[in-house]
Amino acid sequence: xxxFFPYILSLILLSVSSNTDLLDLxxxxxxxCFVITHxxxxxLEVPDLNRSxxxxxxxxxxxxxxxxxxxxxxxxxxxSTTKLMHYVDDLEVKAIQEKxxxxxxxxxxxxxxxxxxxxKRVDLLTYSLTSNN
Numbered sequence: 001x002x003x004f005f006p007y008i009l010s011l012i013l014l015s016v017s018s019n020t021d022l023l024d025l026x027x028x029x030x031x032x033c034f035v036i037t038h039x040x041x042x043x044l045e046v047p048d049l050n051r052s053x054x055x056x057x058x059x060x061x062x063x064x065x066x067x068x069x070x071x072x073x074x075x076x077x078x079x080s081t082t083k084l085m086h087y088v089d090d091l092e093v094k095a096i097q098e099k100x101x102x103x104x105x106x107x108x109x110x111x112x113x114x115x116x117x118x119x120k121r122v123d124l125l126t127y128s129l130t131s132n133n
Contacts (some may be wrong), residue, residue: 003022006072015085016078027119028094028096029094029096029103029104030092030094030103030105033105033107035112037113038107038108038111038112038113038114038118038119039105039106039107039108040105040106040107040118040119040121040122041103041104041106041122042103042105042122042126043062043101043102043103044101044102044103044126044129044130045101045102046097046100046101046129047089049095049096049097049098049100049101049102049130050095052102053074053076053093053095053102055128055129056093056104056125056129057071057076057093058101059125059128059129060076060078060091060093060125063080065080065081065082065083066078066079066080066081066091068080073095074094074095074096075092075093075094075095076091076092076093076094077079077090077091077092078090078091078092079091080106080131082114082117085115087108087109087110087111087114088109089106089107089108089109089114089117089118089121089126090105090106090107091104091105091106091108091121092104092106092123093105094104103128104122104125104126105122106118106119106121106122
């Protein structure tokens with residue numbers, strides 16, 4: 001096990017996201033997930049994009065251990081702290097007007113897996129948005 005430690009440490013360090021402003025301004029969309037073991041991105045078609053975006057903001061503000069870091073009229077970046085290990089994950093919501101689409105993305109900043117925390121976070125937000133319409 002000791003001989004694999006440098007490789008494991010390298011993988012962990014490579015998976016750390018140092019960029020906290022994750023929005024890709026060139027494409028007007030949130031980045032794709034490259035490591036699906038600790039990242040989830042969904043596209044949610046909604047009938048009223050402005051209403052759904054406001055609802056997403058309200059839900060995020062009420063979510064325990066989650067704090068909005070940056071926001072505009074079409075983008076939210078929040079940090080969510082996991083309950084058990086206190087890791088910080090990034091949660092993003094982007095309203096894309098031309099597609100009537102709400103993109104939701106959650107990604108761990110460190111590690112190779114998240115024990116399903118990001119999927120659960122995105123699923124709960126998606127469920128809350130779709131059950132209120």
